[in-house]
Amino acid sequence: MSAAKIAPQDQLNEYLAQSKATSFLDSTFSSFMDDRDPLSDLRSEFVIPTRGEMAPGLDRPEESCVYLCGNSLGPLPKAVSRYISEELQVWGEGGVRSHVQHRFGRPWVRVEETVQEQTARIVGAKRDEVAVMNTLTSNLHTLFAAFYTPTAERHKVLIESKAFPSDHYAVESQIRWHKLDPSQSMICQEPREGEFLLRTEDILETIEKHGHEIAVVCFSGIQFYTGQYFEMEKITRAAQAKGCIVGWDLAHAAGNVPTQLHDWNVDFACWCSYKYLNSGPGGIAGIFVHERYATDFGRNRLAGWWGHDKVTRFDMVNEFKPIPGAAGFQHSNPSVLASTALLGSLSVFEKTSMQEMRAKSYLLTGYLYHLLTTEFTSDILEIITPTDPEQRGCQLSLVFKDGKMMEVFDELSARGVIGDERKPDVIRLAPAPLYTRFEDVRQCVLELKRVVAEIYV
Numbered sequence: 393m394s395a396a397k398i399a400p401q402d403q404l405n406e407y408l409a410q411s412k413a414t415s416f417l418d419s420t421f422s423s424f425m426d427d428r429d430p431l432s433d434l435r436s437e438f439v440i441p442t443r444g445e446m447a448p449g450l451d452r453p454e455e456s457c458v459y460l461c462g463n464s465l466g467p468l469p470k471a472v473s474r475y476i477s478e479e480l481q482v483w484g485e486g487g488v489r490s491h492v493q494h495r496f497g498r499p500w501v502r503v504e505e506t507v508q509e510q511t512a513r514i515v516g517a518k519r520d521e522v523a524v525m526n527t528l529t530s531n532l533h534t535l536f537a538a539f540y541t542p543t544a545e546r547h548k549v550l551i552e553s554k555a556f557p558s559d560h561y562a563v564e565s566q567i568r569w570h571k572l573d574p575s576q577s578m579i580c581q582e583p584r585e586g587e588f589l590l591r592t593e594d595i596l597e598t599i600e601k602h603g604h605e606i607a608v609v610c611f612s613g614i615q616f617y618t619g620q621y622f623e624m625e626k627i628t629r630a631a632q633a634k635g636c637i638v639g640w641d642l643a644h645a646a647g648n649v650p651t652q653l654h655d656w657n658v659d660f661a662c663w664c665s666y667k668y669l670n671s672g673p674g675g676i677a678g679i680f681v682h683e684r685y686a687t688d689f690g691r692n693r694l695a696g697w698w699g700h701d702k703v704t705r706f707d708m709v710n711e712f713k714p715i716p717g718a719a720g721f722q723h724s725n726p727s728v729l730a731s732t733a734l735l736g737s738l739s740v741f742e743k744t745s746m747q748e749m750r751a752k753s754y755l756l757t758g759y760l761y762h763l764l765t766t767e768f769t770s771d772i773l774e775i776i777t778p779t780d781p782e783q784r785g786c787q788l789s790l791v792f793k794d795g796k797m798m799e800v801f802d803e804l805s806a807r808g809v810i811g812d813e814r815k816p817d818v819i820r821l822a823p824a825p826l827y828t829r830f831e832d833v834r835q836c837v838l839e840l841k842r843v844v845a846e847i848y849v
């Protein structure tokens with residue numbers, strides 16, 4: 393499969409002809425695609441829950457379920473079990489000495505460095521522009537502490553009206569922290585009446601109109617509810633031209649789409665690692681701070697000893713000397729188990745590239761999109777994720793009509809198809825390219841057809 397210059401649907405049509413399958417729902421087609429998938433071997437790097445585990449009572453209980461839920465929690469990479477058991481062994485054998493002496497070459501005092509390079513590659517950053525630390529919302533606060541410096545003229549924060557609630561709360565509380573009123577200092581970008589997606593032109597218009605009073609523009613790279621992949625570079629450029637700082641929450645973008653944070657000149661970004669980065673529940677999160685701030689030590693920051701110069705960190709002096717770059721924003725010594733879980737997961741990413749994953753993702757999500765739009769009518773389900781593959785990652789968000797979303801969701805889960813739901817009406821399905829087969833997508837649609845036939849009578 394080649395990089396997606398040709399529209400995914402055109403490529404799929406070409407493959408359909410080559411496969412000699414009778415239709416896209418014919419298993420000949422999915423096998424043909426899986427056989428040609430350059431990433432197909434990577435599936436065996438994961439423990440995919442079985443049908444029996446996810447839906448007791450199902451036939452073929454030993455077969456893997458259809459796991460389309462990496463947008464919420466990625467499955468367990470086998471390497472994680474190995475790496476974690478090594479850490480437990482080292483802890484047991486060496487106790488505190490393992491901070492500096494580690495039989496697997498990962499002394500704990502430097503554990504965060506083991507995941508820095510690969511993390512930077514995934515988000516399109518230089519090594520020193522990223523740090524792996526804390527959890528997502530905490531990192532958003534940390535970055536706001538440094539980058540949200542409101543003045544009488546420029547005190548507003550622009551976010552999506554339907555930002556993930558944690559981001560909304562964080563931004564509101566940051567505004568209040570500065571003794572400002574969110575009703576005056578927060579602009580929530582609304583979609584147009586009757587629409588789900590935010591149009592880039594509307595975001596740019598808000599920036600044009602209010603940019604002079606906006607301190608920070610903070611959007612998600614990919615919107616959690618709709619799956620919309622915002623035009624990050626364009627928005628960043630427009631907002632910076634107006635003098636705003638631009639930060640991105642990449643919870644749903646990191647490990648899903650190939651961002652170029654450095655080249656796009658993004659000011660700051662943060663993400664979690666338990667979704668597409670598969671590092672496990674509550675996994676350690678990441679930050680990006682553009683290199684132009686590497687030695688901007690005059691900027692306010694919440695300090696901690698792990699952000700202090702490594703050479704003198706253990707001298708226990710009171711004068712804080714930040715590490716240049718993103719690492720200087722760290723607070724505490726990081727969770728070794730969480731960092732090592734991430735390291736295990738990144739060892740799978742090491743075997744491919746975001747570009748290769750994206751090429752597969754175009755086709756895989758394009759396949760799901762095609763089946764959903766041809767096998768179901770719009771009075772049953774509507775896909776609210778953008779039609780343009782450039783404006784989405786692997787997730788599709790399906791609105792189910794007549795208030796039947798939960799019924800559909802429960803029935804689909806009971807049949808071993810695992811997506812997730814977001815109230816009021818959406819089921820999210822995310823065929824993540826590292827471990828999802830075309831056959832999984834086909835199975836999902838076949839099951840959904842059966843479910844819909846039962847529920848929409």
Ligand SMILES: Cc1ncc(COP(=O)(O)O)c(C=O)c1O
Nearest residue numbers: 527528529556558612616643664
């Ligand atoms: C877009 C987005 N922002 C923030 C969060 C909150 O993450 P955490 O609980 O790791 O802080 C999530 C969690 O799913 C999310 O999807």
